[in-house]
Amino acid sequence: MARVMLKKDKEKKIQNFYPNVFKDEIKQIMGTVKTGDIVDVCSEDLTFIGRGYVVENTNALVRVLTTREETIDKKFILNRIKVAYDKRKYLNKETNCTRIFFSEADGIPGLIVDKFDKYLSVQFRNSGVEAFRQEIINALKKVAKPKGIYERSDVENRTHEGVEQKTGIIYGDIPDRVTMEDNGLKYTVDIIDGQKTGFFLDQRDSRKFIRPFLNSNTRFLDVFSSSGGFSVAALAEGCQKVVAVDKNPHALKLCLENYELNGFENKFEVVEGDAFSILKTLSNRGEKYDVITLDPPSLIKKKIDIKRGRDFFYKLCVDSFKMLETGGILGVITCAYHMSLEDVMEVTRMAASKNGLCLEVIGINYQPTDHPWVLHIPETLYLKALWVRVIER
Numbered sequence: 052m053a054r055v056m057l058k059k060d061k062e063k064k065i066q067n068f069y070p071n072v073f074k075d076e077i078k079q080i081m082g083t084v085k086t087g088d089i090v091d092v093c094s095e096d097l098t099f100i101g102r103g104y105v106v107e108n109t110n111a112l113v114r115v116l117t118t119r120e121e122t123i124d125k126k127f128i129l130n131r132i133k134v135a136y137d138k139r140k141y142l143n144k145e146t147n148c149t150r151i152f153f154s155e156a157d158g159i160p161g162l163i164v165d166k167f168d169k170y171l172s173v174q175f176r177n178s179g180v181e182a183f184r185q186e187i188i189n190a191l192k193k194v195a196k197p198k199g200i201y202e203r204s205d206v207e208n209r210t211h212e213g214v215e216q217k218t219g220i221i222y223g224d225i226p227d228r229v230t231m232e233d234n235g236l237k238y239t240v241d242i243i244d245g246q247k248t249g250f251f252l253d254q255r256d257s258r259k260f261i262r263p264f265l266n267s268n269t270r271f272l273d274v275f276s277s278s279g280g281f282s283v284a285a286l287a288e289g290c291q292k293v294v295a296v297d298k299n300p301h302a303l304k305l306c307l308e309n310y311e312l313n314g315f316e317n318k319f320e321v322v323e324g325d326a327f328s329i330l331k332t333l334s335n336r337g338e339k340y341d342v343i344t345l346d347p348p349s350l351i352k353k354k355i356d357i358k359r360g361r362d363f364f365y366k367l368c369v370d371s372f373k374m375l376e377t378g379g380i381l382g383v384i385t386c387a388y389h390m391s392l393e394d395v396m397e398v399t400r401m402a403a404s405k406n407g408l409c410l411e412v413i414g415i416n417y418q419p420t421d422h423p424w425v426l427h428i429p430e431t432l433y434l435k436a437l438w439v440r441v442i443e444r
Contacts, residue, residue: 070115148233178209296329345367379441395437403441410441415437
């Protein structure tokens with residue numbers, strides 16, 4: 052087994068359970084390595100620090116799997132998946148759809164697995180984790196006992212690493228639609244063509260949070276609605292008007308399917324197009340809303356994108372505040388790790404000041420517990436939701 056020797060003092064973060072060994076932290080590689088190889092990571096004095104797999108065409112050359120001198124084999128993979136699966140069983144009372152494995156947070160960097168009822172959607176997010184592909188599939192079949200497994204490894208970073216994106220059935224059969232039950236509501240899930248792995252499971256807590264603030268007098272605008280997670284929650288509370296906005300026609304088709312699945316009869320509308328253009332159109336028409344949610348896709352992939360991301364959210368908030376009634380609520384949500392909660396609060400405050408509005412914070416949400424946040428791995432905290440109310444001063 053090859054060894055990767057770190058520069059002086061670079062071992063401390065690995066000893067503190069951070070999983071990425073970057074190329075500029077490496078002093079020497081003893082032996083030859085290629086993507087997928089298991090290597091030992093050691094300090095400058097050759098003390099064992101951790102063991103992980105290699106990903107050649109990225110800045111993080113080694114993804115650490117363990118800080119123990121243990122064998123990385125099918126038994127190791129099975130145990131990691133079983134531990135992750137078992138600790139989420141308590142969620143079965145709330146929903147039949149959960150994230151059962153969350154990459155670094157569950158101890159196998161690059162592996163994402165979502166469970167939609169009796170079916171699994173899996174992503175191998177980098178080329179290195181592909182080396183354990185069959186062991187992972189076998190473990191998932193044994194632990195989760197699914198009727199089918201579908202691969203959604205259609206992620207951009209695979210292309211950057213020189214490996215093809217993959218989608219398709221890995222095991223069993225996958226239906227066109229799966230019905231998700233979540234906090235008393237139903238959602239239709241398209242594992243094959245839906246966004247991400249099929250549905251935005253990470254918004255569970257935010258969808259639940261906003262419902263007590265809604266009633267039959269509420270006018271609700273759901274921007275970047277995807278398949279209507281927030282819209283369905285709004286309709287469930289009897290909101291008098293619900294408008295879902297998204298540029299993806301398939302997402303809006305699923306949105307309408309979700310409305311019908313729950314048998315809602317109150318007023319709803321779907322609008323296809325660019326969010327900025329639609330917000331300006333609605334504002335120019337003099338439309339007013341009591342609650343607006345802004346939940347755009349992650350546009351901030353790197354640290355250098357933060358300014359662009361802040362400007363993006365600022366403009367969204369400025370346009371949204373023009374349509375919010377006094378007492379109205381705005382939800383500003385980001386799924387970008389590099390966009391901090393402080394960034395979200397600052398741009399929201401600046402946009403409110405631009406409109407001469409005063410805000411009070413009514414809530415802050417993060418991702419739910421089936422998307423674990425490990426304190427030693429900052430990247431595992433990625434979703435932040437800021438909820439503010441317009442108040443008179």
